[in-house]
Amino acid sequence: MSFKNFRLRLIFLLTLSSATLLNAANYNDDLLNIYMKMAPRFIVMSSQKAKINVNIEICALYEPLDESVAKSLVDKIHNAYPNGLKNHPIKFILSDYSKPEACKNSQLAFMLEADDKRFEDALLFLRNNGVLAMSYDISFLEKGADVSLFVGRNIAAYINMESITNKKIVFNNLLLRVSKIYTKAKK
């Protein structure tokens, strides 16, 4: 086990335990970095690429409590892609769960923690507008999120095939190869 891997696992365990104790959302910085790395690529390596006009547009939905986390995502994504990706600058939009309309023209929405009702409303909006929904919490896959990360022995990307099929989003084969397919039975 590498040092980095060990560190990630340790942080994750601490995060889970602290979140339970404080009854509040707690985010792993490394995981967020990975999400920010993944997000533009999931757009470029899917049929969402067709929706790119000039910018790769990513929207982050957050609860007011997580606003600082959401803002930190801007730095993370620009650190990961300072020059954009494939000659497309990355436009990052921050929006409260109460205003999912802000994500209407985005190709992907990164969904931080939220209560079930607001999450589902936002999800419905995204589904209706064909926006790819990437959730921080893997349990949201069950509610209809399209992509999330599972942290186990390793970190693995999960794709909810049912939801992306409904949205008529098609992923690149290579992306499908490196990801795992989420099914309810699996969960």
Add this chain to the structure above:
Amino acid sequence: MISQSKELSHKLSIEIKVVVGIILFTLLIVFVERYQLSKNVINQFFEAKKSKNLLLVNTIAPVLGLNISLGLDGSNRDYLDYIVKENPFVIRIQLEDSEGRIIYQNVNDTANNGHTRNVEDENTKEGIDFYDKVIIDSLSNAPVGYVHIDFSDKDFKALQSANRLLTLRLFAITFVLLIVFVILVRREFRHLKDLAQGVLSYDPKLNFCSLTASERHDEVGVIQNAVVSMVNKINAYNHILSEANLSLEEKIQERTQELLEANERLKSLSVTDELTQLSNRRYFSEYFEKTWELAKRKGVNVSLVLCDIDFFKMVNDTHGHQIGDEVLKSVATALKESLKRNTDFVARYGGEEFVIVMYDANFEEASLVCQRIQENLKKDQLVTPEGTKIEPVTMSFGISSLIPKNDENCESIIKNADDALYEAKRSGRNRIVRF
């Protein structure tokens, strides 16, 4: 060198040349074929192996690249573990990040088995047993890492081993087939040798040949039948020649006999006076010389008598030369009849002159012979064709008798006899004068 090779080539039998030639040719063909086939098989194997290696690398590299790009390093580890597990010919995979730090390494101990990377060139990126590849991010085209894979060469070694085994088997089979071939060739050549022995045993003098007509239909049979046919023809011609020779020999013998007889006649003619059938003067000289030498060696008397017909010219003039010749013949007969000993010799000395040589006879004995001649001459009665009787002729004799000395030659006794004859003529003819 060339002449030595030619000489050696001429010394070697066709059998050896054929066998050696076929063996060398076969081995060459087998060797070339095996070499070519092995080369092709190994080349194809190389290409297939490289293609297989390349396929694997090209399959995993994008996955690795994407995982690195997505920050899913753990997925790469699982993925590469899976690759090593599912591909037993992969003995080592090493993954490095873009800065050359090793982020993953897996060595398949079961496949490794002492494998060492066979890198011929520092810059070489691929080989039959390894592949090094830069992992490129498919979106940014930036290098995000390096993957080094070592492949097992067990299958290559197995191929080489199988190839060697096949080559050995092939050469063994070829060797066995060549032995069979040599045996068959030697067997066939034995028929040729037997044929040669049969031809050598042929004796044209005895008309003997051990060969008989062959029932074989191959080349040996054809040659044997041809030889037998040729021998039969030779025998037939020999028979004809023998008969011709026999006839020729008879003719030769006949001709030889005729030649001998002709020679005898010639010889006789050369030493005989044709008219009187007495020895001629040439033969007298030869005979007298021998007699003289013999008497000299033995120390005995030799008497020489020269005699001449008296008035022979007058006979010729009176009765003609034909009668003269008859007189000469008659005198010759009388002379021959008067000599009683085998050693006494008479020859015509010239014209009407005769010579008598008497070995081991003294004057008295010679004188008695002369007297006997005179008596015999008186008995001769010649008649001319006209019927005229001719008076018997008389002869004058000059005798010289002596025992030859070493320093004497035969000319002296002849001269003495001639002097005595002259004296007999001068003193009245028909008389015997001793020198």
